[in-house]
Amino acid sequence: MKKLILLFVLCFNVSVFAQKIEYSIVVKDIETQLPIENAAVLIMKTKQTLISNHDGKVTFMLTGASNIQVSETNYEKVTLRWGALKPDMFVVYLKSNNNKLDEIVVSKEKPFKTLSKIVSNSRQKLADSYRLKVYVREFFMLDNKYSYYNDGLVNFQFVARQKKVNTTLLVEQNRSYGLLETDVSADLKGYNLNNIMENYSNFKYFDPLLDPKTKKEYDFITKGHPKNKNYYVMTATPLNKSKKAIDSFEITYDPEKKLIIEFTISIAPGNIPETEEKASIGSKHITRSFVKVNYRTDGLDYYVLSSNEEIAYDLILKDKVKNIQVRNNFVTTNFNRNNFTYSESDVFKEKSLFNKKNKILTNYWDISGFVATDEEKAILSSLEFKM
Secondary structure (H helix, E strand, O other), X not given: OHHHHHHHHHHHHHHHHHOEEEEEEEEXXXXXXXXXXXXXXXXXXXXXXXXXOOOOEEEEEEEOOOOEEEEOOOEOOEEEOHHHOOOOOEEEEEOEOOOOOXXXXXXXXXXXXXXXXXXXXXXXXXXXOEEEEEEEEEEEEEOOEEEEEEEEEEEEEEEEEOOEEEEEEEEEEEEEEEOOOHHHHOOOOXXXXXXXXXXXXXXXXXXXHHOOOOHHHEEEEEEEOOOOOOOEEEEEEEOOOOOXXXXXXXXXXXXXXXEEEEEEEEEOHHHOOOOOOOOOOOOEEEEEEEEEEEEEEEOOEEEEEEEEEEEEEEEEOOOOXXXXXXXXXXXXXXXXXXXXXXOHHHEOOOOOHHHOOOEOOOOHHHHOOXXXXXXXXXXXXXXXXXX
């Protein structure tokens, strides 16, 4: 009888540990009690990475036990033991580093040369063969109304060629809601999944700063990171007299490893060129541009962790002007040194997922790196209803 009871207990425990359970975590600032956006949550057992949304929330599925690591550039890293984790909403509090080291960095080397070195070193570090499983999504607005959405779970296969990175895109799942007008969808403002990921890896965005002619249009300042003693922050802002430079840069980097950890590029309102009175038909007038990209270092591994791009522009037509706004996100959920074996027919060669028929096998959007906020869920529901 005792053997039967023991066997039952063992079988019960095995079945419990074999179940796939959904967990939700909210990341907050311990002092302000406010949610922390863009915190990286690493499931140490599966190596899956998630990024907290505007509400500080991440959701994931887990079979068995695993410790959880939570980190963000401005806060101290926290590791949660599995025993403390509950399936219901679990709040994780992060403590600010409070380094307050924001004085200007004095160096014999000019900031331009420093930037050249860290960009070159970061490029070389990324110029390798590996694959990233990435959750991608895009919100599209036409004349200030949400009219289209797509997302997908994809794999970018990286191959380094002559110190530059080329990617191959394989789509696992995807979905699209809403409608795009022909004159808009035919030429979205430079939106191309492969191009974007390759630009993140090749640091194409830094070309204006690294051009000897254009660099004179910028003012460079390097300071210690205000909340992390291990990092420096370099800013490059257009000079008032500049006629060419319009973007402002903020680059967080590790001065010891000479690696870029994060960069932000934006256009200040005062730098946006005015629209010509008689603009040509089909021309685009940018009204907003914002790019933020984060990179992760994990031992010898270094890769794109997440990104957020927003662009808004006026499309000049014959009889009217259309306002176009696009917001897209990349979140790397898994890094792997082993590349896929695939046939050429598996490769996705279009610009965007709106060119691909829906393929939904699981509710991947709920557990694939970036949970939609309540506001975003309402947008998706309204677009789905229109289909």
